[in-house]
Amino acid sequence: MTVQVVLAAILFLLMVLVGGKKGVRSFFTLFLNFLVFLITMILMTIPIVNPIIVALIACTAICSMNLFYINGVNMKTKTAFISSMITIVILISFIVFITSKAKVQGFGEEVIEEISVFSLHVGVDFVKVGAAMVILTAIGSITDIAISIVSPMQELFHHQPSTSRKELVRFGLSIGRDVLGADTNTLFFAFLGSYLALILWFKDLTYSFGEIVNSKVFSAEMISILSAGAGVGLIIPITAWTAACYLVKK
Template sequence: MNVLVLLAIILCLLMVLIGGKKGAKSFISLFLNFGVLWVIILEMTLPQANPNLLAIVAGVAISCINLFFINEVNSKTIAAFIATVITITILLFIIYTLTEKAMIQGFGGEEIDELIDVYSLHLGVDFIKIATAVIILSTIGAIIDVAISITSPMQEIFQRHPSINRKELFISGLTIGKDILGSNTNTLFFAFIGGYLALFLWFKDLSYSFSQIINSKIFSAEMITIFCAGIGIALVIPITSWISALYLVRGRDKI
């Protein structure tokens, strides 16, 4: 049996046994997310495509899958969805500016040596927008995860203390977010180290100095991705806390 199929079956069984119905939905969402990304990638290859707009569309679609499909439509998923969309929109402008100023778009010198003799580099696409879209899609999962991790306990706090005011509920959300911030930022960092360990070995074989490593386009692009993801995580915490507190308290006051 193909190794990929076997691993997929094992993952599916474990998710269903441990997570039940929600675990099964989570497994299905993996393929739905892949489908969204595949369509977006195909669209980005078209000359008239706008990668930034496609990144926002993909972010919204992935948010709907991971929030509404898995956790259904309720107060916590609605608040998390709104906060995610707002954060992605703000982050888009930050990332685009950073990408343009840092000039990290396109291929690094190490990659050019392998590509220039085989492929044409005249693709007719805006690599700044492509790089921005790639970073957005790299951070969307972490932003959604933080958003739902805040709205869920905030809803529990509100149900336990229905008389709590908006400010107190907002502060509770910030407190929850502070505990999440450090762990998620470190998760992003170690994901980079694990995924690009071969890159560091390559730098060593090429006898790169420390200054050459940190100025390498490949290394800089990945570090900027981590920092932008960290910025997104930091931004989504107060945004989610404020929206969730507003949504919950306003719903109570209308009753």
């Protein structure tokens, strides 16, 4: 039995003990998300396929599984889904503009030597691929914050139906402020931790601090972190406003 199987079994056991049936669905959703991510990566390598469109379809599938399959189809998941998709559309337009202006797409000089034996004319638009990858890495935090805001807002309105739309929005923003810092730090350390080997590589190459900051690889990762953080900040007011309008109208 491999280490991966043992770790997967431990994770499954913990999710079942803590989450029950919902924990089982959450566990299988991990594999479904991985399958969607794998298919997305394969489709992005096809020159005639637009990576932005593929990313939007993948995000729609991931949001649907994470919200509707795990939590069922109800007011909370519908509102969280709509808020997440609005945020993704706005964010992906912003990221395409930023990545094209920053000129960080493609291969950095640090990896050119290792891949010099291969053809670099792969026929892929790296600006769109980079934007798509940022969205896919941030989609988990975006949907998590959306459902975390909608759920207590629904509970408040259920117990106090006379709550106005303005008060509901204010309540949702208050919840969002509490989770904003934690989720932003989670994204930061997730990106930074995955590129710890890159930082050590920079050290072995005796790069100065200025060379590290100005390198294409480092700049691309910082843009990814900041863009994903912008998505986390954007989902909070969108979700608060959408949920408040839905609840009051209903």
